[in-house]
Amino acid sequence: MNHTVQIYDATLRDGMQGEGMSLTAHEKVRVAHKLDDLGVDLIEAGFPASNPKELELFDLLGQETFDHAQIVAFGMTRRRGVAAAQDENLQVLARCFAGVCTLVGKTWDLHLEKVVKVGREENLAMIQESVAYLVEAGKRVIYDAEHFFDAWRSDSAYALDCLRAAAAGGAERVVLCDTNGSSLPHQVGSAVAEVVSVLEGVPVGIHCHNDLECGVANTLAAVLNGATQVQGTMNGIGERTGNANLVSIIGNLQFKLGIDALPGERIIRLTETAHFVDELLNQVPNATQPFVGRNAFAHKGGLHVAGVRADASTFEHMEPELVGNERQLIVSELAGRHTVAEKARSAGIEMDDAAAQRAIDNVKELEARGYQFEAADGSFELLLHKQVGDYEPLFTLESWRTIVEQNAQGHVECTATIKIWVEGERYVRSAEGNGPVNALDAALRSVIAEFHPHLRDIELTDYKVRLLDQHHGTGATTRVLVQSSDGQRSWGTIGVAQNVIAASWEALVASFEYAELPRQAQPAADDGSPAGRPA
Template identity: 50%
Template sequence: WDYHVTEALRTTLEEGIAMVTDTVAFLKNEGKRVFFDAEHFFDGFRHNPDYALSVVEAATTAGAERVILCDTNGGGLPSSISATVAATRQAVPAAVLGIHTHNDSGCAVANTLAAVDAGVVQVQGCINGYGERTGNADLCAVLPDLVLKRGIEAIPKERLTRLTTTSHLIADLVNITLDAHHPYVGLSAFAHKAGLHTSALARRSDAYEHINPAEVGNTTRMVISEMAGRASVLGKARERGLDVDDETASAILTTVKDLEARGYQIEAADGTFELLVRKARGWSQPFFELESFRVFTERRVGGDVIAEATIKVYVQGERVVATAEGEGPVNALDRALRQALVGAYPDVEHLRLTDYRVRVLDPAAGTAAVTRVLLEMSDGREAWGTIGVHENIIEASWEAVADGVVVGLLRLT
């Protein structure tokens, strides 16, 4: 962008081109592969196309293996990105082009695909679209779009089946909860709710899913709510390998509707639903039996606030008492429960509480309002949601935490 050369670098346009030439030539002479990122290229092309093209020409002539055209400010739209890439290819046919987009206009993925259509051979992006400001092009969408929709082998198709696992692992590493509605890899990317919809899905999945979820390592997910029919219940139960007859499915559906009338949101809590199905089949969880718990918060000298929880449970017939401190009462209660269980179930240490949300259901009741606690727990391989509802937020949290741990132990043992 000539504006950046004169105002940010504070040099002449001729010196800007000379710096590109000298830098690329030096690196080539040192035996390096050189990919030249043309920062702010699309803004520069709009402002002064001749100068922008001369920079691409200089980098190419000096030996750059790739010239990456960057929409650094993220304001481009697919039509302008496509036209600019096409014009650049025509003006500098020797240049081998790539694309680097940002999502400030909400078009990073669309702009990337438009650039590919216009002739770029390299794509830059980030898993889950992470990046400065509003993020970079999301490789979790770009890759399946290219491989599955366009037939371009950006990566071997069989490796695409690791996409969902990779996405969730990286979200876990950077400690950013992945949006359940994230395309291709989100928990709800292939979720289905309405009764007739899910009934038809059981017969012809391609009628309601744009790809086979397994191609990106995801799965079809039946969401259960008051709108569900028996087919939804049966399909959701099969996801966990649980056989349910029609009579039991009808009973489960009645229970779901009763719970949702009390404020539960079963569609967002697949772990809670799994336990509900198991209980309807006569199962009771064998891992622990609660006797009591106590939680208090203490403000200490200096302003430090510490929460402490003591829990008394029976584990494999033995009475266990455990006490733990935490950042808050729920964190303390979660830690105390794990401490009580770790002797009998060491794998409980692999469980992580990855999301915790609270909603007041009847705000007019003030501090006496019923609260709904929805949390997500993970064992590092998959995640599940559980829910609790009560006038006492600690009790609602306990219900969600305890059910989350039970589901985790079912997965791990």
């Protein structure tokens, strides 16, 4: 098999329904660019006006340029008893910048009776008229048939009628959703095969959840039986037990089924992208995740290590470098960071072999202390500049101090004092803030913005803290990840220390230093990926 399957990522919408999953609008934009760099075809951003964060996200996305991916707006079919042209939700979709809209509608008779309380004919009209309205508005429309496989087992004839209604309205594709994650691969495969046969000429997609630990297997079964679009989320995040893991789906399509999943050689970015999303969500990447986990190609002692040294295929199903991962021979503590040279090139940094090796050694040392650079692109670029010798600090620190005081009424006051040297002059500044980090930020800006006015425009858009050795409780080492933006681009910086304020200070200073790095347009990558933007 060598036909292309369309990759549809639902991380920013469906993935965010998982417990504890939350990203700011600016962070979602960063994820969208990462997915675009990976070569994902369609990125489902959510419903443009479901809440203020989504409204902000679509405003931001409308100003962005993507090299490969198309942004998808998501919504539902019209309400019962309301004409499509009068439905406010459909009007929002029609007006939004996204050229592709995905509509979800009911398919299962249980939901018609118990949830939306509409008759079968009215439901069919809701589907067809909603799709037709958006098509008339100039949108490409994908129709998601919710609970399709439950509906198929209950009444396959009516389930097909729902798909036909969407196709009659002008949907370019119908997607069969295993919304409850209740199906097994043989059930999905046989249903998809029959739908593809009956709906000749109408492209079919698949959307699975992982309640039976079959999300990836069900997706592959659908593809083997004629589905030409797969929907999923990065690392399988999502409601309940999660969605089908798009990382594993892409790896299996490309390397096990011989199906083109991503353009060019972009699949080498799979590990980097998967870890980036985890780190941005403040999650520890799953070390045992197939294809991209730290232990996915790890071997410990004995015959396995000997076998891999002789011929890696003895204990590995593929070369880890193909997905941007690396082999770990744990017994001999071998490690490496083959992405250093590529990162330097994309940042416009010329590195010789000696500098690259110093950077690799530095990364190993820092990772042993708790640093992770997947979502801290700003800190990583600063590290590279330090290795080539062209790093210049914004100032020299003498000391900083924070005071947090709470009175009997519960009011908290925070004050920070910094003592720094800039261009041979000593500056002592104090500032108040709504927290110690905010106060440090204000004090630092009051000095360095005089020398670097651009820093007045820097906004800290998010702040995350993770305990690295939780058994030490409040005395644990902490990792702080700061997200920053200047209105045009966003970046992440990191700090690690036993004291959370010290870690925050490190990340804060790195954010400002990265903002002042000279920016230059970089030559386009050979595979057509975008240039001139932080990775």
